[in-house]
Amino acid sequence: MYETPMKAISHHRLSRWFVRPQWLWLSRNQLRQLLAALLLWTGIWFVLTFRLPGADGLQVGQPSPLSITAPEEVTFTSDVLTAERRTQAANNPDNLVYFNDPKIPIDQRRNLFTLLETIGRLRNDPTLDEAGRLRALSNLPSADVQLNTDQARLILALDDEEWSLLRTTILNLYDRAIERYDYAIDERALSQLRDRWLSFWLATTSLDTAQRELAQQITSAFLRVNRTLDNTATEERRAKAMAQVEPVEVKVLAGEMIIRAGEIVTPAHIEKLQATGAMPRPLGWSELLGYGLLAAILTAGISGYLHVFQPKLMTHPRALTTLMFSIVVTLLLARLTLLVYNERPIFFPLAVLAVVTTIVFTGQIGFAVSLLAAVVISVMEGNDLTLAATLFASCTSAILLTRQADRLRSFLIAGFGVTATITILETTFWLSQQAIFTLSGFSGWIATTVLSALANGGLTTILTFGLFNVVGRLAGQVTALQLMELAHPSQPLLRKLIREAPGTYYHSVAVGNLAEAAAEAIGADALLLRVAAYYHDIGKTIRPAFFTDNQMGRENVHDDLDPYISAQIIIDHVREGIKMARAAHLPEQIIDFIATHHGTGLVRHFYQLALQRYDHVDERDFRYPGPRPQTREQAILMLADSVEATVRAKAQHGKLIAKRNGDTSERTTPGAVTLDELVQSIIDARVREGELNDAPLTMRELGQIKTVFVNNLQSIYHPRVDYAPSLVRT
Incomplete structure (x- = not known):
């Protein structure tokens, strides 16, 4: 009996050698490191070979990647210009009949x-x-x-x-x-x-x-x-007009600039290049091989450095891939800049890569990637080592001046440092290459150099401040400075909240205070919680008057609405908040707080009204879309939000008391509860409803959270004592 072809192959010893990855003797993590190194090697090789035009040459309608001059004098009949003039003659309105x-x-x-x-x-x-x-x-x-x-x-x-x-x-x-x-x-x-x-x-x-x-x-x-x-007569006139146009003769002088870098390529440019023999040629195999070997050496060097001196980074594939991707993108931007700019590119802000890498990762990694990028850029510019020295020195000064980057002034100082470093080094190199020094020559050169250095410093400040959050997000990190900026009241969404829903804003601030204190008590991320609290109810700005936070003594608009409509309005503030947060490009971590701060809870008040009004009510119509909290921080925000709103409502209606008397027969305010009882009941309700099932909170941490809530709220509301009734002696 014969075996099937696939079965026979599976039994062959060579098939197991090729199919199974064990022959590589690589773990999963090592394989990811290899893929990251391949990404960097491919990127460096690409940007180095991209310096010269490829086999396809220039493309009509696209910017020219380089400037090209005519190698010799040529005179030729231009079919392109002749066709353009004939077309213009044919399109003359006088030809229409x-x-x-x-x-x-x-x-x-x-x-x-x-x-x-x-x-x-x-x-x-x-x-x-x-x-x-x-x-x-x-x-x-x-x-x-x-x-x-x-x-x-x-x-x-x-x-x-x-x-x-x-x-x-x-x-x-x-x-x-x-x-x-x-x-x-x-x-x-x-x-x-x-x-x-x-x-x-x-x-x-x-x-x-x-x-x-x-x-x-x-x-x-x-x-x-x-x-x-009259189409027939019009076509006759057009044909006659085109026939009267003589062929256009074009003369190109030797050394004449045919096209400049960055100039849009037209068919006339292509015709000139072809006529003069200056059309770019494809890369040769020797050049491709040489650049490939250089890219491999540089990749091996940076990979070896990270493996020896930054082993933790090598165990985080997402962060490692983000680092390699950042290097490749920076080099690609440098390549494009060099193609469209013919002068010495000291304005290119390589320090952006250095500072962002330092903030998101470490300063040692920042130094390493800066050196790598400076060497590659110098090779692009014809092995200009002075350019590499200038760019690397600017990166070094930016790294040393940025430090923790916990304030905006850190980025400004780094920008000034970059400007000063480039100016000093470029002046040093220029002076060392001048046989005869003239003040007029120096003044003209220094003005251009200072402007380029200022551009580099300004771009470093602006781009670093704008990009480190993006890189941190790609690497799976949210930086403290990003959260601090989001917490500032000048943020557009917070200004909208303050202006259009002031009651909701003060509620959010109070929730932030509670959540931050609770996070500090259990070792959670307090800053993240405070920022999330500020934004968790931004969806209420769509219809602020429909929420009791912003009604300020006015009649409740829900009194005239159907319970279903009212419930949907209340529930929609979560969906609207998510839309607004995404439109404002808030971090996904903040958006997750907006989505989970009510979990899948029930809008109980309107659900009860619906039960009283209708025979059949679907509970799902009165539940928030969720999901439930997935982290400790999200669970804390849910509890803080519920506790703050409920305690404030009880206090406003006079149903919050300091403590209960021991004699239960004595008179008490109907529905009055102590602060401790109220907070405990809210936490118990969330646990009972399963809203905290997906959050990694322990019962001990819940107890600590409750204690923090009670202590903080006790100092705010000062609830009255439920005094015993007066006794009348006879």
Whole structure:
């Protein structure tokens, strides 16, 4: 019995050697490190080879990657320029020939007059009753106009004077339309008359709305195109005009600039390059191989450094991939900059990579990647080691001055440091290369150098401040500075919250205070929680008056709404908040807080109202979409939000007491609870409903959170004591 081909292959020893990855003797993590190294190697090789044009050459409509001059003097007949001039000659408006038929508007007016006369006779026909007149008007012999029943009734309802006015208006309207275009109406004129002029002219008459519509319909129906393009004669004129254009001769001098870097490539450029033999050629195999080997050496060097001195980074594939990707993107931007800029590119902000890497990872990694990028850029610029030294020195000063980057001034100081470093080093190199020093030459050079250094420093400050959050997010990190910036009241969403929903804003601040204190008690991320608390209710700014935070003593608008509608409005603040947060590009961690701060909880008040009003109520219509909290921080925010709102409501209604008397027979305020009881009941309810099932909170941590909540709220509300009733002695 024969084995199937696939089965036979699976039994062969070589198949196991090729199919199973064990022959590589690599773990999963080592394989990811290898892939990250391959990404960097490929990126460096690509940017190095991209310096020269590829096999496809220049592309029409795209910027030229380099400047090209003519190698020799050439004179040739330009087919491109000749075709352009012939096209221009053919498109001259004088070549258009039109045919006018003056009989059409005259015949149409005669037909219009006949139709109006027919309508007039039918109005006064003594042989027809009203129904017969309606039928006759609805079936007029004219193919141009078909009146409906309402229009026929309108005509019959007019007295003789009104009909005469309508008839005269229609004829005058037709005459005015024809005269406006001098009895020569083309498609464009007809469209303008029907869409604009007829209704404009009728608006100045004394007719009512129905009569104007009838007059416009009848007039418009008889307007016809009588001016058309004579295609045959027009084509003959165009062909004659093109034939009269002589071929264009072009002379290109040796050394003449054919195209500059960054200039948009046109067919004329391509024709010149082909005629002069200056069209870029593809890379040779030796160049490709040399750049590939250099890229491999640099990749091996940075990978070895990270493996020996930064082993923790090597165990985090997401962070490692983000680092390699950042290097490749920076080098690609440098490559594009060098292609479109012919001068010394000291303005390129390589320090952005250094500072961002330092903030997101470490300063040691920042130094390493800066050195790597500086070497690659110097190779792109023709092995210019002085350029590499300048760029690496600027990165070094930026890294040393940025430090922890916990304030905006750190980025400003780094930018000034970059500017100063580039200026000093470039001045040093320039002076060392000058055989004769002249003040005029130095002043002109230093002005350009300082401007380039200022551009580098400014770009470093701006781009670093804007990009380190992006890189941190890609690496799976949220930086403290990003959270601090988001917490500032000048943020657009927070300003909108303060301005349009001030009650919700103060509620969010109070929730932030509670959540931050609870996070510090259990060792959670307090800053993240405070920022999340500020943004968790931004969806309420869509309909602020529908939330009790912002009603401020006014009547509750929900009293007049159906419970289903009210519940959806309340629930939608979560969905709207997510949309607003994504539109504002808030971090995903903050958006997750917005989505989970109510979990899948029930809008209980309106659910109860619905049960009282309707026989069948689906509980799912009154639940938040979720999901439930997934982290400790999200769970704390849910509890802080519920506790703050509930305690404030109880305090406002006088149902919050400091403590209970031991004698239960004594009088107490109906529904009054102590702060401790209220907080405990809220936490118990969330646990009982399963809202905290997915959050890694322990019962001990819940107890600590409750204690923090009670202590903080106790100092805010100062609830009154439920005094015992006075005893009257007899």
